[in-house]
Amino acid sequence: MSQTFDVIVIGAGPGGYIAAIRAAQLGLKAACIDEWKNAAGGPAPGGTCTNVGCIPSKALLQSSEHYEHAALHFADHGIGVAGLSLDVARMIGRKDAVVKQNNDGILYLFKKNKVSFFHGRGSFVKAVEGGWEIAVAGASSETLVGRQVIVATGSRARALPGLPFDEERVLSNDGALRLGSVPQTVGMIGSGVIGLEMGSVWRRLGAQVTVLEAMPAFLPAVDETIAKEAYKAFTKQGLGIELGVKVGEVTPSADGVRVAWSDAKGQAHTLEVERLIVSIGRVPHTEGLGASMVGLQLDERGAVVVNEDCRTNLPGVWAVGDVVRGPMLAHKAEEEGVAVAERIAGQHGHVDFDIIPWVIYTSPEIAWVGRNEQHLKAQGHAYKAGTFPFLANGRARALGDTTGLVKFLADAATDEILGVHIVGPMASELIAEAVVAMAFRASSEDIARICHAHPSLSEATKEAALAVDKRTLNF
Ligand code: FAD
Ligand code: NAI
Numbered sequence: 001m002s003q004t005f006d007v008i009v010i011g012a013g014p015g016g017y018i019a020a021i022r023a024a025q026l027g028l029k030a031a032c033i034d035e036w037k038n039a040a041g042g043p044a045p046g047g048t049c050t051n052v053g054c055i056p057s058k059a060l061l062q063s064s065e066h067y068e069h070a071a072l073h074f075a076d077h078g079i080g081v082a083g084l085s086l087d088v089a090r091m092i093g094r095k096d097a098v099v100k101q102n103n104d105g106i107l108y109l110f111k112k113n114k115v116s117f118f119h120g121r122g123s124f125v126k127a128v129e130g131g132w133e134i135a136v137a138g139a140s141s142e143t144l145v146g147r148q149v150i151v152a153t154g155s156r157a158r159a160l161p162g163l164p165f166d167e168e169r170v171l172s173n174d175g176a177l178r179l180g181s182v183p184q185t186v187g188m189i190g191s192g193v194i195g196l197e198m199g200s201v202w203r204r205l206g207a208q209v210t211v212l213e214a215m216p217a218f219l220p221a222v223d224e225t226i227a228k229e230a231y232k233a234f235t236k237q238g239l240g241i242e243l244g245v246k247v248g249e250v251t252p253s254a255d256g257v258r259v260a261w262s263d264a265k266g267q268a269h270t271l272e273v274e275r276l277i278v279s280i281g282r283v284p285h286t287e288g289l290g291a292s293m294v295g296l297q298l299d300e301r302g303a304v305v306v307n308e309d310c311r312t313n314l315p316g317v318w319a320v321g322d323v324v325r326g327p328m329l330a331h332k333a334e335e336e337g338v339a340v341a342e343r344i345a346g347q348h349g350h351v352d353f354d355i356i357p358w359v360i361y362t363s364p365e366i367a368w369v370g371r372n373e374q375h376l377k378a379q380g381h382a383y384k385a386g387t388f389p390f391l392a393n394g395r396a397r398a399l400g401d402t403t404g405l406v407k408f409l410a411d412a413a414t415d416e417i418l419g420v421h422i423v424g425p426m427a428s429e430l431i432a433e434a435v436v437a438m439a440f441r442a443s444s445e446d447i448a449r450i451c452h453a454h455p456s457l458s459e460a461t462k463e464a465a466l467a468v469d470k471r472t473l474n475f
Pocket of ligand 2: 191212215247278280281328
């Protein structure tokens with residue numbers, strides 16, 4: 001006799017585990033199935049984000065930033081560090097411990113919320129009376145029935161055509177997060193989010209990093225002022241960034257990888273590196289899900305087709321997170337998971353796709369929400385802009401980190417905030433104020449009139465809001 005659940009979630013990444021917990025909070029009998037295994041073969045819920053994404057990358061970014069500070073910046077504070085050394089195995093071990101804390105935390109949350117967890121692959125079998133039969137293939141095999149099913153199977157790294165990841169020489173995010181030593185040279189294909197974050201980690205630890213990017217512009221999705229400032233900072237730090245590149249033949253060998261590439265002028269070059277990290281985007285993960293068994297509609301990229309409410313073409317089947325359209329971000333997946341659980345429970349779950357923040361955790365950090373200046377110009381939207389540099393912020397000077405600026409964009413007539421863009425220290429934290437302000441449809445004048453603690457980086461946000469009306473006080 002199969003166990004029946006009100007909701008079965010397939011995938012325990014941030015989209016899936018949060019959906020299962022929210023469903024259980026709302027009194028629904030919820031199950032979550034996930035196949036990710038830890039090194040010992042046990043369950044490792046949390047998906048890409050916890051195991052090979054957000055969490056381990058931020059752990060290594062933190063460690064490598066400490067190292068770089070000790071090597072380059074402590075002296076400015078009068079602190080001498082003699083015999084500075086690097087223990088990569090310990091650094092990776094710490095990162096693994098942080099990942100495990102998160103895996104264990106999710107298992108604890110499942111217990112606390114009475115979510116039944118199944119470790120194995122979940123796949124659609126057939127429609128049954130009042131729901132869907134889902135097979136679990138893992139340590140033990142089971143058949144479950146879900147009245148409603150949420151697909152949250154995430155994404156995987158996209159490989160270059162004809163160049164599969166071997167995770168030894170040619171690395172995805174997975175291999176890039178567990179190198180046993182610092183390579184002398186690292187090549188990166190793609191200067192997107194992973195390229196910049198992982199490139200920063202290995203550069204800070206001593207590798208010579210060269211990034212080959214196909215687009216002629218650096219970070220074209222980012223506001224141009226911010227992208228320009230970030231490019232200046234990264235190249236000054238020693239990150240080699242080549243734009244407008246066409247990657248040709250890539251040849252892995254026993255001791256490295258050779259990449260033939262041509263520059264924007266068509267001139268041919270060769271890059272020889274110890275390791276090559278390919279970060280050219282991610283693709284939705286639906287293999288083994290049994291989509292074709294039940295006629296679940298996928299698009300040409302393999303993404304599950306959903307409407308704005310995350311409903312698929314099948315009754316009672318929903319999909320959230322990286323496996324559907326929209327930005328591939330953990331917090332976007334979580335918001336969709338919560339909204340779907342609430343819709344299933346008869347509530348009115350809602351995600352505001354216009355105010356999803358983005359953060360790139362480099363140094364300086366890059367963060368933004370809403371529309372950028374290029375968007376507004378293209379849309380012919382009349383706007384006012386205000387910027388404030390961290391150079392003029394007391395806290396940034398005290399921190400010794402004055403790179404970057406905050407930029408506000410507001411409607412020319414109503415002053416409503418249309419976008420906020422930050423490059424600089426703690427941009428990841430500062431952006432939250434802008435998201436809240438935009439959620440409440442605040443004007444730049446609102447932010448300009450709110451008292452911000454002194455000395456704090458957030459004063460740069462207030463000053464940028466004042467700059468919209470050309471009345472900065474400290475610049
Ligand atoms: P996933 O996290 O991919 O989880 C899907 C889960 O489903 C996996 O555990 C998988 O094993 C499981 N699964 C798949 N198929 C089945 C099946 N048939 N049966 C059972 N289980 C199955 N986003 C941010 O917002 N901030 C960041 O800082 C950030 N950093 C990142 C760094 C890196 C290096 C990478 C690669 C990504 C990063 N992301 C970040 C993106 C973020 O990881 C994803 O957007 C997020 O994980 C998507 O969540 P999800 O639940 O949709 O899918
Ligand atoms: P990305 O989409 O951010 O960047 C990929 C880059 O590769 C683009 O600039 C693209 O022009 C370039 N590219 C594509 N094909 C190429 C080719 N053949 N040759 C050279 N360049 C090529 O993808 P990335 O970095 O792989 O990350 C995937 C996703 O993971 C991100 O889009 C983001 O959604 C998520 N992520 C989020 C993070 C965060 O929120 N801090 C951190 C890391 C990843």
